[in-house]
Amino acid sequence: MTSDSASSRKALSKIASNRLQKELVEWQVNPPAGFKHIPTDNLKRWVIEVNGAPGTLYAGEMYQLQVDFPEHYPMEAPQVIFVPPAPLHPHIYSNGHICLDILYDSWSPAMTVSSICISILSMLSSSPAKQRPADNDRYVKNCKNGRSPKETRWWFHDDKV
Amino acid sequence: MRFSESFVVIVKRLGAVNREVLAMGNKLGGRRRQVVDEKYTRPQGLYQHRDVDHKKLRKLILDSKLAPCYPGDDGTACDLEECPICFLYYPSLNRSRCCTKGICTECFIQMKTPNASRPTQCPFCKTSNYAVEYRGVKTKEEKSIEQLEEQRVIEARIRMRHQELQDEEKSIKLREISSSSSMRAPTEVEYCSTQAPTSVSAIESEEIVASHESSETSVIRPPPRQRQTREDEFELDLEDIMVMEAIWLSIQENGRRQDLSYSDAAQSGEYIVEDHSSLAETVSATGSSSSPSGGLACAIAALAERQQVNGGPLTNYGCDISGYNVSGSSRYSNEEGQESENYFHVESGTVASPDSQLAMTGDAGEWADHRSQMAEIGTSYGGSDEFGDAIISPASIPHEDENQSSNGQPASGSIAPETFEEPNDASHGCFTG
Numbered sequence: 327m328t329s330d331s332a333s334s335r336k337a338l339s340k341i342a343s344n345r346l347q348k349e350l351v352e353w354q355v356n357p358p359a360g361f362k363h364i365p366t367d368n369l370k371r372w373v374i375e376v377n378g379a380p381g382t383l384y385a386g387e388m389y390q391l392q393v394d395f396p397e398h399y400p401m402e403a404p405q406v407i408f409v410p411p412a413p414l415h416p417h418i419y420s421n422g423h424i425c426l427d428i429l430y431d432s433w434s435p436a437m438t439v440s441s442i443c444i445s446i447l448s449m450l451s452s453s454p455a456k457q458r459p460a461d462n463d464r465y466v467k468n469c470k471n472g473r474s475p476k477e478t479r480w481w482f483h484d485d486k487v
Numbered sequence: 488m489r490f491s492e493s494f495v496v497i498v499k500r501l502g503a504v505n506r507e508v509l510a511m512g513n514k515l516g517g518r519r520r521q522v523v524d525e526k527y528t529r530p531q532g533l534y535q536h537r538d539v540d541h542k543k544l545r546k547l548i549l550d551s552k553l554a555p556c557y558p559g560d561d562g563t564a565c566d567l568e569e570c571p572i573c574f575l576y577y578p579s580l581n582r583s584r585c586c587t588k589g590i591c592t593e594c595f596i597q598m599k600t601p602n603a604s605r606p607t608q609c610p611f612c613k614t615s616n617y618a619v620e621y622r623g624v625k626t627k628e629e630k631s632i633e634q635l636e637e638q639r640v641i642e643a644r645i646r647m648r649h650q651e652l653q654d655e656e657k658s659i660k661l662r663e664i665s666s667s668s669s670m671r672a673p674t675e676v677e678y679c680s681t682q683a684p685t686s687v688s689a690i691e692s693e694e695i696v697a698s699h700e701s702s703e704t705s706v707i708r709p710p711p712r713q714r715q716t717r718e719d720e721f722e723l724d725l726e727d728i729m730v731m732e733a734i735w736l737s738i739q740e741n742g743r744r745q746d747l748s749y750s751d752a753a754q755s756g757e758y759i760v761e762d763h764s765s766l767a768e769t770v771s772a773t774g775s776s777s778s779p780s781g782g783l784a785c786a787i788a789a790l791a792e793r794q795q796v797n798g799g800p801l802t803n804y805g806c807d808i809s810g811y812n813v814s815g816s817s818r819y820s821n822e823e824g825q826e827s828e829n830y831f832h833v834e835s836g837t838v839a840s841p842d843s844q845l846a847m848t849g850d851a852g853e854w855a856d857h858r859s860q861m862a863e864i865g866t867s868y869g870g871s872d873e874f875g876d877a878i879i880s881p882a883s884i885p886h887e888d889e890n891q892s893s894n895g896q897p898a899s900g901s902i903a904p905e906t907f908e909e910p911n912d913a914s915h916g917c918f919t920g
Binding site: 339340341344345348349380381400401432434435436 | 533534571572573575588594597608610611613
């Protein structure tokens with residue numbers, strides 16, 4: 327597909343906007359537990375409140391996800407980041423980038439915003455320790471402002487968290 | 488058609504598909520062509536398709552190997568299936584060979600991305616070497632089997648969830664001890680427990696209604712999301728959790744005793760009237776009257792499903808459930824896929840299907856004929872001679888071992904969305920390049 331920075335400026339395709347409208351309706355009927363969609367008039371960028379699941383390290387904490395949809399969603403994955411301050415997690419960088427395969431290589435157009443949210447919450451909930459990734463500082467420094475995590479070459483190696 | 492009939496028997500005996508046999512059957516049976524309006528043999532412009540071989544696409548559609556490109560419908564109608572990718576509704580969809588999930592032809596053509604380095608994976612179960620077949624409009628039997636499977640999965644999930652709830656409840660109770668503001672909650676639980684007998688009967692009468700609702704919404708809403716969100720509603724409200732827990736416990740107690748008279752009691756009108764009020768009482772007493780409690784609804788649906796599975800008739804459903812998907816859990820979807828595959832092989836052939844006129848005319852012999860064509864798609868796909876390559880993209884179509892039976896896909900290729908497939912040697916931390 328086209329590079330992210332290019333596609334992010336473009337308007338949603340007809341099919342993308344149709345699907346997102348339906349996803350939003352579905353979300354309103356059946357929001358995933360622990361998440362709240364902050365209404366805006368921008369279908370291309372969703373801001374979603376995440377509440378740490380009870381009984382986990384993040385219980386009682388609230389974070390925000392920012393989901394940006396490319397022109398060719400859902401054939402192309404959305405860009406999903408935490409709005410800093412991002413939760414302390416071994417796979418979440420301080421700039422909000424998330425190391426989670428379904429957001430990149432393993433994206434499938436059969437996934438939805440709702441299923442992404444559930445995956446992210448599950449990743450948070452199974453965290454063994456509140457800590458940053460080992461290479462956080464190097465990575466964040468190299469991420470010049472606004473660089474999309476989709477341009478990062480990720481290595482997914484941990485199937486437990 | 489006598490030959491075809493005996494062919495059905497052969498297929499039935501074989502159980503699992505043996506592609507060579509089917510391919511042979513196809514040669515003898517000859518090709519079926521589908522009567523499709525010329526304009527539906529090309530994409531309707533859902534995507535800006537690149538590199539589509541229109542001639543090949545047209546041929547595949549006319550040969551009933553791909554669903555016609557009908558324009559997707561925005562709304563829901565009972566006999567339309569929703570494509571889980573574009574969320575539009577179609578009279579019929581193609582199905583993944585691996586997990587039988589539906590996909591419309593235009594979305595399918597999009598699935599192969601030119602720059603992908605590895606074989607295209609099934610978007611639903613992640614099995615590699617994604618390929619679809621077209622079986623025409625779903626038969627009633629297929630639809631009801633899907634419903635049954637869906638119910639079983641929901642039931643299993645509820646059981647798992649229940650276990651989680653029990654654990655969760657323990658931690659909630661621990662926290663409540665230290666929090667004075669939530670003193671109300673424990674007493675409510677007690678209230679519910681003492682009310683247990685009434686609550687149980689309330690559920691019994693409500694459950695039928697609830698199960699209808701749930702099945703109907705899955706027509707409107709794509710099942711995967713439905714399921715994920717519904718199960719997570721358990722966490723919505725502490726009060727709901729506690730109410731549900733109490734109900735569950737009492738069901739477990741009473742359920743064992745009442746199991747036999749269960750459905751009779753549920754259908755008695757008297758019960759229903761009575762129970763409605765007692766249910767309302769329970770709900771409002773716990774303070775969650777403003778919105779229907781997700782947890783309660785789930786418990787109700789679970790019970791309903793259990794009852795249905797235990798022998799309740801499937802014909803209660805007025806609406807058809809469209810393709811059943813669990814994108815969040817590929818293990819499930821794989822299993823379910825296999826199950827339905829088996830069903831189709833073993834039983835569909837014997838049951839004439841008046842619904843399937845589009846591609847098959849409904850008699851068992853022709854079904855077999857059709858079936859064999861699908862197998863042949865697989866073969867030609869694998870051989871990469873006519874199907875796939877040119878239509879999907881110029882990028883190489885995954886080659887498949889000709890000898891591999893279509894059912895023998897290694898399970899290793901399927902991974903849940905949350906699993907990670909890249910090999911690594913690092914033991915902790917994230918690595919970026």
